[in-house]
Amino acid sequence: MKCKICPREAVEKGYCELHLKAYEIVVKKYGLWNKALEISWKEYLRQIAMNPLTGEWAKEVTEYLIKSGEQ
Amino acid sequence: MLVVRAKMGKYTLIITEKPDAAQRIADALDTKGKAKKKEENGVPYYYASRDKEIVVVPAVGHLYTVADEKTGRNYYPAFNFKWVPRYAAEKGAKHIRAWLETISKLAIEADSFIDACDYDIEGSIIGYTILKYACGNREKSSKRMKYSTLTKGELEKSYNEALPHLDFSLIEAGRARHEVDWLYGINLSRAMTIAAKNWSGMYATLSTGRVQGPTLRFLVAREKTVRSFVPIPFWSIKAKIEVAGSIFETEYEKKVVDTKKEADAVVDACKGKDGKIAKIEVKKFEQAPPTPFDLGSLQSEAYSLFGYTPMRTSSIAQRLYLDALISYPRTSSQKLPPTIGYEAILKNLSNVREYSKLAAELLAKSTLQPREGKKEDPAHPAIYPTGNLPEKPLEGQEKNIWNLVVRRFMAVFGEPAMRQSVNVHVNVNEHVFFLRGRRILKEGWLRFYEPFVRSEEVLLPEVEEGQPVSVKQVILEDKFTKPPPRYNPSSLLRKMEEAEIGTKATRAEMIQTLYDRKYVRDERIAVTDLGFEIIEVLKKYCPALVSIRLTKELEERMNRIQLDNEKRENILMDAVDILKPVIENLKEKEDEIGRQLSDAVKKAKLEERTIGTCPKCNTGKLMILYSRKSGKRFVGCTNFFKGLCKTSFPLPQKGLVRPLGRNCRGCGWPTVQIRLRGKRPWNLCFNPVCPLKEEWKKKVEVQDMS
Numbered sequence: 001m002k003c004k005i006c007p008r009e010a011v012e013k014g015y016c017e018l019h020l021k022a023y024e025i026v027v028k029k030y031g032l033w034n035k036a037l038e039i040s041w042k043e044y045l046r047q048i049a050m051n052p053l054t055g056e057w058a059k060e061v062t063e064y065l066i067k068s069g070e071q
Numbered sequence: 072m073l074v075v076r077a078k079m080g081k082y083t084l085i086i087t088e089k090p091d092a093a094q095r096i097a098d099a100l101d102t103k104g105k106a107k108k109k110e111e112n113g114v115p116y117y118y119a120s121r122d123k124e125i126v127v128v129p130a131v132g133h134l135y136t137v138a139d140e141k142t143g144r145n146y147y148p149a150f151n152f153k154w155v156p157r158y159a160a161e162k163g164a165k166h167i168r169a170w171l172e173t174i175s176k177l178a179i180e181a182d183s184f185i186d187a188c189d190y191d192i193e194g195s196i197i198g199y200t201i202l203k204y205a206c207g208n209r210e211k212s213s214k215r216m217k218y219s220t221l222t223k224g225e226l227e228k229s230y231n232e233a234l235p236h237l238d239f240s241l242i243e244a245g246r247a248r249h250e251v252d253w254l255y256g257i258n259l260s261r262a263m264t265i266a267a268k269n270w271s272g273m274y275a276t277l278s279t280g281r282v283q284g285p286t287l288r289f290l291v292a293r294e295k296t297v298r299s300f301v302p303i304p305f306w307s308i309k310a311k312i313e314v315a316g317s318i319f320e321t322e323y324e325k326k327v328v329d330t331k332k333e334a335d336a337v338v339d340a341c342k343g344k345d346g347k348i349a350k351i352e353v354k355k356f357e358q359a360p361p362t363p364f365d366l367g368s369l370q371s372e373a374y375s376l377f378g379y380t381p382m383r384t385s386s387i388a389q390r391l392y393l394d395a396l397i398s399y400p401r402t403s404s405q406k407l408p409p410t411i412g413y414e415a416i417l418k419n420l421s422n423v424r425e426y427s428k429l430a431a432e433l434l435a436k437s438t439l440q441p442r443e444g445k446k447e448d449p450a451h452p453a454i455y456p457t458g459n460l461p462e463k464p465l466e467g468q469e470k471n472i473w474n475l476v477v478r479r480f481m482a483v484f485g486e487p488a489m490r491q492s493v494n495v496h497v498n499v500n501e502h503v504f505f506l507r508g509r510r511i512l513k514e515g516w517l518r519f520y521e522p523f524v525r526s527e528e529v530l531l532p533e534v535e536e537g538q539p540v541s542v543k544q545v546i547l548e549d550k551f552t553k554p555p556p557r558y559n560p561s562s563l564l565r566k567m568e569e570a571e572i573g574t575k576a577t578r579a580e581m582i583q584t585l586y587d588r589k590y591v592r593d594e595r596i597a598v599t600d601l602g603f604e605i606i607e608v609l610k611k612y613c614p615a616l617v618s619i620r621l622t623k624e625l626e627e628r629m630n631r632i633q634l635d636n637e638k639r640e641n642i643l644m645d646a647v648d649i650l651k652p653v654i655e656n657l658k659e660k661e662d663e664i665g666r667q668l669s670d671a672v673k674k675a676k677l678e679e680r681t682i683g684t685c686p687k688c689n690t691g692k693l694m695i696l697y698s699r700k701s702g703k704r705f706v707g708c709t710n711f712f713k714g715l716c717k718t719s720f721p722l723p724q725k726g727l728v729r730p731l732g733r734n735c736r737g738c739g740w741p742t743v744q745i746r747l748r749g750k751r752p753w754n755l756c757f758n759p760v761c762p763l764k765e766e767w768k769k770k771v772e773v774q775d776m777s
Contacts, residue, residue: 055300
């Protein structure tokens with residue numbers, strides 16, 4: 001099975017090894033954003049998708065999550 | 072015909088690593104100080120007269136290399152090798168034949184031999200292979216000149232007191248390095264190249280090696296962190312206060328405030344309130360002089376001061392060494408032994424107007440004691456100026472590096488500097504802000520290193536505890552954590568040094584190879600898709616070969632050969648034992664690897680031609696394309712093929728075109744660099760109405776008018 005984002009083989013949760021790592025970081029960092037700004041998951045995704053410091057793979061995962069509505 | 076040889080009879084043949092060194096040595100040893108230059112087949116050699124006749128002939132770096140015993144490149148594994156002339160193994164090394172023929176002819180009439188190549192691993196191998204293969208097995212009877220500068224005095228001494236034989240431990244260590252590197256490089260590179268070619272039918276050189284793999288792995292690890300990075304918000308608070316009629320910026324005691332709620336609360340509490348100086352902390356501290364340069368620290372300093380890559384610094388330093396202006400640069404020593412003659416060097420330097428006062432100041436000291444670092448090198452001291460002055464004024468890069476070496480040399484003899492830091496605690500409604508100042512109390516060594524000292528003074532007015540201050544403004548700054556910085560060539564070199572992989576002579580070149588192979592790009596090193604795939608393949612199918620720990624262990628074992636604690640043969644046998652199962656595994660999975668690498672090569676080739684987003688349609692990519700009719704190259708939008716965008720621009724038909732990876736600072740359009748042989752590279756923006764072009768046109772018009 002291919003990764004949800006790129007042509008690599010998916011290893012878990014439909015992501016390749018590289019995007020899986022980025023996905024895990026996106027999920028993990030929500031706790032810190034919520035503590036800092038008291039924002040929802042959706043708003044968090046919107047914010048990091050716009051942030052120029054967000055890494056390329058994390059951004060791809062975020063955009064996918066926004067589009068698909070997956071948690 | 073070798074006319075000189077026929078006339079003069081028996082002589083001593085001295086072999087050097089480079090032509091410049093040959094001339095310096097010949098001039099230094101000639102009683103009249105002017106050796107006669109001869110040439111055969113474009114190969115120079117020098118005739119000097121001393122206690123006996125001397126012929127000095129140079130090499131041009133390595134004349135021999137390790138090569139496969141069998142011919143052909145399309146197979147692996149390859150475990151049998153031999154040392155051969157470079158022209159027999161490398162395409163671009165035809166000129167080596169003339170060099171070897173000349174040396175061999177000169178060796179016939181020589182009755183004694185001296186190896187005067189640089190005293191390090193590479194130099195020892197160069198001298199050894201020439202004496203063994205080109206001079207008819209003279210390696211055992213040859214003497215060895217050992218020197219760290221190409222000054223007349225030191226060269227004469229090293230000739231008069233030449234070591235009775237070559238340093239065979241160093242040679243064995245060098246042979247082991249070359250042979251192990253060949254075994255790793257040839258087998259892994261061929262496995263990958265052949266796998267990709269068999270899968271796609273297209274040839275692309277893919278290489279990796281004993282040091283290259285682990286180095287790329289460092290970069291991949293950092294790249295993964297950067298690309299997966301998610302920033303976290305935080306806040307910092309500043310207050311502008313007025314003291315003695317001037318405004319100063321103070322920082323809130325917590326540099327990082329984690330929540331917006333807390334940050335807002337602090338700002339609300341401090342706004343409109345005045346403060347009071349609660350405490351003044353004054354600290355004095357000594358700053359010891361720097362240690363002398365070894366190659367790594369010189370490369371690092373030159374990168375941060377002038378932006379020179381490690382490889383460039385290395386070659387500039389080599390040039391200065393060959394001009395006898397600095398000592399041998401490929402050293403890992405941070406020691407300056409008294410035998411180099413501190414006083415004489417400083418006396419000579421005092422003849423340069425720029426250094427005269429500083430050198431005189433040091434010469435007036437009762438003793439000259441350098442501050443030294445811990446690192447040692449058995450063969451050479453740290454890098455220092457020889458005291459010889461440039462025969463003609465140095466310019467540009469050479470001037471910068473020489474000045475840096477001279478000033479660092481003087482600085483290590485300086486007194487410690489004394490600095491003072493002041494931290495004023497300002498209490499604003501029970502919240503503390505810091506006002507920080509720093510100044511130099513005693514310059515000490517900083518005076519000698521002055522143009523290169525990076526520390527600004529922040530002077531504060533006289534204040535006392537209890538003094539009220541007026542708060543003019545409280546500023547709340549929204550911030551985000553940043554990803555770790557990508558390596559640059561200098562920080563990567565330091566990382567390799569710390570991890571003890573590679574040698575001081577090869578690290579800079581290794582970094583360049585990663586660029587040449589297109590595994591990485593840009594000054595802030597970013598790994599390309601091809602670089603990722605190479606590491607993925609190596610990690611998946613031969614993890615031991617990219618293991619930093621195993622690479623370091625192998626380095627340590629090879630270093631032990633120099634100390635006679637390890638045998639070259641053992642290391643070679645172990646290397647083959649490690650490689651055999653790995654290669655078998657690679658062969659078994661050749662199809663899978665081939666597909667993975669071919670895709671990456673295709674993507675890399677596409678990436679090489681992609682210039683950036685089309686500024687007209689904003690959805691397509693501008694790419695370098697070739698016209699089917701005329702074969703000419705141009706830039707076109709990928710949306711043309713979908714019938715959506717017809718944007719295209721002409722390109723110069725000569726030279727190399729390379730996407731710059733950044734947009735024009737004038738208009739934001741993508742840019743390329745054009746490189747023409749013998750000309751300075753120039754950057755090209757495609758926007759016909761780019762404001763920078765307009766500015767430039769105006770400038771030209773004004774020049775023409777004036």
